[in-house]
Amino acid sequence: MPEQPHTSPSLPAAPHAATLIGSVQRAMRLLECVAEHTHGAPAKQLARETGLALPTAYHLLRTLVHEGYLRRDKGLFFLGEAAERLSGEGARQKRRSTVADTLAHWRDAIGAPVYYAMYRDGEIEIVCVSDTPGNPAVEEWADFRETGHAHAIGQCLLAQLDEDARRDHLDRHPVQSVTPYTVRDDHTLLRRLHHMRRTDPVTEQQEYALGTVCAAIPVTVGATAASVAISLPSHQAHRLLAAARQLQDEADRLLGSLALSISI
Numbered sequence: 356m357p358e359q360p361h362t363s364p365s366l367p368a369a370p371h372a373a374t375l376i377g378s379v380q381r382a383m384r385l386l387e388c389v390a391e392h393t394h395g396a397p398a399k400q401l402a403r404e405t406g407l408a409l410p411t412a413y414h415l416l417r418t419l420v421h422e423g424y425l426r427r428d429k430g431l432f433f434l435g436e437a438a439e440r441l442s443g444e445g446a447r448q449k450r451r452s453t454v455a456d457t458l459a460h461w462r463d464a465i466g467a468p469v470y471y472a473m474y475r476d477g478e479i480e481i482v483c484v485s486d487t488p489g490n491p492a493v494e495e496w497a498d499f500r501e502t503g504h505a506h507a508i509g510q511c512l513l514a515q516l517d518e519d520a521r522r523d524h525l526d527r528h529p530v531q532s533v534t535p536y537t538v539r540d541d542h543t544l545l546r547r548l549h550h551m552r553r554t555d556p557v558t559e560q561q562e563y564a565l566g567t568v569c570a571a572i573p574v575t576v577g578a579t580a581a582s583v584a585i586s587l588p589s590h591q592a593h594r595l596l597a598a599a600r601q602l603q604d605e606a607d608r609l610l611g612s613l614a615l616s617i618s619i
Contacts, residue, residue, distance in 0.1 A: 381407055382415050386424060386438060395431030451483075458485035458583075461605045465598050467585040468492040470571075472499075474512040474580040477524065479503045493564050493586045497533055504544050505533040506563035507556075508584045511571035513544075514551045515580035521545065536561045556599035561589060568592045570599035572606060 384405045389396060396404075402412035416432060419425040423437035458469045468486035472479060479500045486492040503509025503524065513521055530541050536559075538544045551557060556570045563569070568591075571584035583606055587595055 378415070381405070381411065382419060385412065385415055385419065386434070389425060389432050390434055390438075395428065395433045397430050398432065401432060454483050455485065458483055461583070461602060462486065462490070464605060465585060465601050466490065467587055467598055469602070470508060470582075470584045470586070471574075472508045472512065472571075472582050472584070474516065477520075477527070479509050479512055481508070493567050493569070496564065501528045502531075502533050502563060503528060504530045505537045505559070507559045507569035507571035508582050510544075510548065510551075510559065511557040511573055511582040511584070512580045514548045514553075514557065515573055515582075521548065533563055534561055534565050538562065556596065556603065558595060558599065560592065565589075568595050570595050570602070572599065572603045574606060 385401055385407070388401050388405050392400075398412055398416055399409060401407075401416070402409045405412065407415075416425060416427075420427050420432075420435070423435045425432050425438070426435040427433075454471060458471060462469045462485045468484065468490050470481060470485075470492070471483045472481050474480070481495075481499055484492045497505075499506065499509070503513055513524060516524070525541050525544075530538060530544055532539070538547065553573060556572050558568070558570045560568045566589050567586055568589050569584055569586045571582045574581040574583055583602060585595075585598055585602055587598065
């Protein structure tokens with residue numbers, strides 16, 4: 356058979372004007388126009404600025420109000436709750452992406468799994484983890500929220516709380532043995548937390564998981580206690596402190612992007 360001429364795959368054609376829904380386009384123009392007027396705007400002004408006939412603008416505005424994307428007050432139109440929810444979710448997704456990218460950068464720079472955690476609503480919350488098949492994260496074999504006394508993340512977060520908040524946490528999640536190396540009682544834990552210096556990484560050696568060592572550093576995000584941490588297999592314990600210092604340096608440089616995640 357004769358050889359067929361090679362052809363490059365063609366890009367998908369731009370949507371033909373006939374396939375676009377004009378009413379949707381007009382409604383989006385109205386939403387964008389309303390968003391530019393933080394103090395609201397009347398229908399006639401919105402129609403003029405979007406180039407729409409006044410009856411068309413009225414019809415679309417009424418529909419958008421009915422669906423919650425706009426609200427009307429004293430003849431002026433404002434963005435409604437539905438539009439604000441869309442905006443808020445978009446911002447949250449961007450923050451999540453920023454945090455994930457930041458942790459991945461640190462993970463690759465240090466060569467270890469990286470964790471980001473916060474103390475929120477009285478509980479330890481692991482917000483994001485970045486690992487690779489070659490450097491997997493620690494398996495949560497015992498609930499991280501209930502075993503904060505045993506891992507570096509939890510100890511770092513508890514160290515940032517005031518005494519009453521620590522006591523409240525331990526009343527709800529008492530110290531218990533997780534491994535043979537876990538701190539044994541509240542008194543010993545509280546004494547350890549009291550002597551922690553904010554500039555020093557918090558380290559633990561197999562207190563949460565046998566065969567694993569961890570280090571965590573505090574992160575300042577307003578009044579909320581937060582932490583970034585790394586874990587290593589115990590045979591690499593000799594590089595834990597240096598890796599933690601590297602994480603601290605990385606966090607100092609990129610803290611602004613991570614702090615945005617306060618409402619993630």
